[in-house]
Amino acid sequence: MSELRWNPLLGEWVATATHRQGRTFLPPADFCPLCPTKPGGFPTEVPEAGYDIVVFENRFPSLRPAPPAPAIEGSELYPVRPAGGQCEVIVYTPRHDSTLAAEPVEQIYKLVRVWVDRFRELGAQPYADYVFIFENKGEAIGVTLHHPHGQVYAYPFVPPRVARELAESLAHRERTGRCLVCDIVGEERDDGRRVVAENESFVAVIPFFARYPYEVHVYPLRHRQALTDMTDGELRDLASVLKAVISAFDRLFDISFPYMMVLHQRPTDGGSYEHYHFHVEFYPPLRTQAKLKFLAGSEMGAGMFINDTLAEEKAAELRSKVEPVVWGERSVGA
């Protein structure tokens, strides 16, 4: 069963997806459903080999293009609606024992190109008001499959966190005449202490207002609303800066560093969002090598994050782990 239930207290939709309880949970490597099917082997989600990246509809979607009618009747206070939308899985590589950080920058660039394709194709669908691209990495985040992969959700509404960013960006534009994220980029680069890495097109920072110790934001230097606005050189630079950041994550504690990576782009609902500015956000759950940053009473109950660290110190620590990214060579480590 799957439906959207309205939360009148917060003014947001909650998806129920009871069928997801039965999805595959941490299978052994020999039975990975995201590896290509081997001759004579058990059938995986990917029937053939010989690809760079593969995308498919999630077998256990919380949103789908032709959703069933809600299983429960709504009311004026509690509206319900079908869980329309789409959920895709992006398998980053046929290599089971890899990670995005361990892949060469060329492979990350290919992934960026696939992101462009999925944003463009899903964003054109009538059910998709917002295309959300993300990766959950590591058991600390709750991943159920180790094979390197990310996901795409096409929501039938603009999700609340992005809606809040849009509202703040519009208010800033109306107040100052400038783009909010352009101003954040300017202030972070002027200060410099929280910059982790940068190239000709992007800057990666642990922002002044970071909620997690190693929360990194990657901003384009030019005012772009979505990946589809970018030149090929900018897409390559995005791949480079992502490679630099996630490789530095892994070097912090010599582990495969868990994180959530999310792409914030303009909605695809036909509205005008010139005031918005594309960016990537990372939310790593670790605050030390062995300690997790839990979302507890203040964070979950009040919405106020308490960060036990200083962004300036953590940025210096992470910056010291950044190494140049070289095209045309296979990366090592991680």
Added chain:
Amino acid sequence: MTEGDGEGEDAGRMTKRRTTLEDGRYLIYFTFDGVGEASGAEGAAAPEPLAEAEAAEERDV
């Protein structure tokens, strides 16, 4: 289905092949040619540890 993604030859060619799985879901294979050492990436692809403090030229757009 096979198609380019409109990024031009310098970007390298992306090929999409869409198939339908037994349960009706779609699956798309993406393959690429010529993306490895295309011009435009070198130099720009090596992030510097700490940038000189300078505002982006277009930051007030």
